[in-house]
Amino acid sequence: xxxxVMTMFLSLLTVVFLYAYADAKVSGICSSCHTMHxxxxxxxxxxxxxxxxxxxxxxxxxxxCHAQNTSSNIVNSIPQVYHSxxxxxxxxxxxxxxxxxxxxxxxQGIVTSADATLGNTPPGYNSAYDPSSTGFSTASRLVCAxxxxxxxxxxxxxxxxAVSGGHHGDDSILKYGATTFTLTGQGASVxxxxxxxxxxxxAEDSDWQDTVTATDHNEYLAETxxxxxxxxxxxxxxxxxxxxxxxxxxxxxLGGTSGIGSASPWLRHPTDVVIPNSGEFAxxxxxxxxxxxxxxxxASLTDGLTAAIGTVTAGTDRVIxxxxxRAHGSQYPDSLRYNYQSSLSTGxxxxxxxxxKDAY
Ligand code: HEC
Ligand code: HEC
Ligand code: HEC
Ligand code: HEC
Ligand code: HEC
Numbered sequence: 001x002x003x004x005v006m007t008m009f010l011s012l013l014t015v016v017f018l019y020a021y022a023d024a025k026v027s028g029i030c031s032s033c034h035t036m037h038x039x040x041x042x043x044x045x046x047x048x049x050x051x052x053x054x055x056x057x058x059x060x061x062x063x064x065c066h067a068q069n070t071s072s073n074i075v076n077s078i079p080q081v082y083h084s085x086x087x088x089x090x091x092x093x094x095x096x097x098x099x100x101x102x103x104x105x106x107x108q109g110i111v112t113s114a115d116a117t118l119g120n121t122p123p124g125y126n127s128a129y130d131p132s133s134t135g136f137s138t139a140s141r142l143v144c145a146x147x148x149x150x151x152x153x154x155x156x157x158x159x160x161x162a163v164s165g166g167h168h169g170d171d172s173i174l175k176y177g178a179t180t181f182t183l184t185g186q187g188a189s190v191x192x193x194x195x196x197x198x199x200x201x202x203a204e205d206s207d208w209q210d211t212v213t214a215t216d217h218n219e220y221l222a223e224t225x226x227x228x229x230x231x232x233x234x235x236x237x238x239x240x241x242x243x244x245x246x247x248x249x250x251x252x253x254l255g256g257t258s259g260i261g262s263a264s265p266w267l268r269h270p271t272d273v274v275i276p277n278s279g280e281f282a283x284x285x286x287x288x289x290x291x292x293x294x295x296x297x298x299a300s301l302t303d304g305l306t307a308a309i310g311t312v313t314a315g316t317d318r319v320i321x322x323x324x325x326r327a328h329g330s331q332y333p334d335s336l337r338y339n340y341q342s343s344l345s346t347g348x349x350x351x352x353x354x355x356x357k358d359a360y
Pocket of ligand 4: 263264265266267269270273274275276292293294318319320323324340349350351352353354
């Protein structure tokens, strides 16, 4: 017993030591986020006043902290994924999914029921191409993190274990800045992965795109898909955001006849392919737009990048899943970034890239 207590004391000391020296990410006093016993003056310390304690001695769960459903998209520096603020952050808003199933991901704890049409099954799922050791289980709901979620290391089925070390880790290499940003080392751990999406690379806008302009936004890596064997592994990942989506929606991203094909005529809409500098694409809108973001090759995400790139360059930049979709949810069916079912006007949505197709 004595030994256990001693070990615990020592590891606590180590944490405090590391915390003091590491370039910690979350800041503030410990007690704003943690509670040692979930009890103070006999009352629970959890934000929702639940007597059930949370993992990592926290005062809330992922949903409790990040999906407070208030009128603000950022609450006490905590980015909100479910809110009624007029401005959504980069991944959209789960509020649309609460209203209409097809608007995005039915994440447990935020959206009461699983998707009435899709259930818990990710369209296009192929376990051979899920790099996680556990794989996605359709026996349970989609959650924020771990094997049945998107964030953290998906080898772990426990959400806290999956994200462990993320919030206190040094993520400065993901932030714009002459002395900070570099792709080197990104993806090595959860905190050094783009938005705690294990292995994924990019550049993080410091306000999660609360303000978004052509030169103020996130950047996503897009590279030719790594050659895959018959089974996938983390080592095969190049770190593109479309690879993240394809951990669960594999066949929408893989090459070959069951996937997207390999060249025009394509079989499914290609992603991680270069926007050609020819034909209709030669006159692609050169101003970056949050309506149809593009991915960048590693060569464009150079060390010391101080700000987001404001242009789109045919022949260099690539179409990605997020050129058309929001990751969490949007006001449109299939979590699309623009209205695809009606009123596609000149220069909008699909037509930003397919410049010679007619508006309708
Ligand atoms: C703004 C909220 C916040 C504050 C303030 C905060 N923490 Fe945390 N802490 C978290 C979250 C969220 C996690 C769990 C997820 C993770 O590990 O990323 C966590 C995890 C931890 C862990 C587990 C780490 C691991 O690797 O699994 C320890 C230990 C910890 N915090 C200690 C502290 C101490 C000590 C302080 C005060 C100096 C503190 N925290 C302040 C939010 C906070
Ligand atoms: C105690 C409140 C709290 C809990 C619980 C919590 N978070 Fe966070 N989270 C925060 C705060 C605060 C930040 C913002 C940190 C910063 O300033 O960059 C954050 C940031 C994030 C980010 C964005 C990181 C970035 O690069 O900007 C992600 C993703 C995230 N959390 C996921 C999760 C997941 C998944 C869980 C559950 C396993 C979780 N959080 C639990 C408070 C919390
Ligand atoms: C951990 C697995 C997982 C990952 C990773 C994932 N999804 Fe999904 N996705 C699902 C599941 C499960 C469903 C079906 C249930 C639902 O809609 O919630 C789904 C459904 C969808 C739908 C249809 C929504 C609807 O209701 O019709 C879209 C669009 C989608 N995903 C896009 C994406 C994009 C884009 C990414 C990457 C940013 C992504 N997904 C990453 C699991 C995943
Ligand atoms: C970010 C740019 C971009 C957006 C937005 C975009 N596409 Fe594409 N699309 C491409 C690229 C790049 C190709 C592949 C071109 C090539 O190499 O042949 C492509 C290919 C296609 C093809 C296959 C053409 C062939 O030769 O086989 C169709 C059809 C298509 N897109 C329709 C759409 C529709 C419909 C939308 C809107 C829902 C859309 N695209 C949105 C960039 C885009
Ligand atoms: C060019 C725009 C575009 C791109 C790029 C794109 N999608 Fe889609 N996605 C759509 C549209 C439009 C739909 C509606 C269904 C359809 O047209 O096939 C859709 C539907 C979906 C669905 C729902 C399927 C269902 O059965 O309900 C999922 C899941 C999905 N996309 C995931 C992805 C993933 C993952 C990627 C990247 C690998 C991706 N999408 C890239 C436009 C796009």
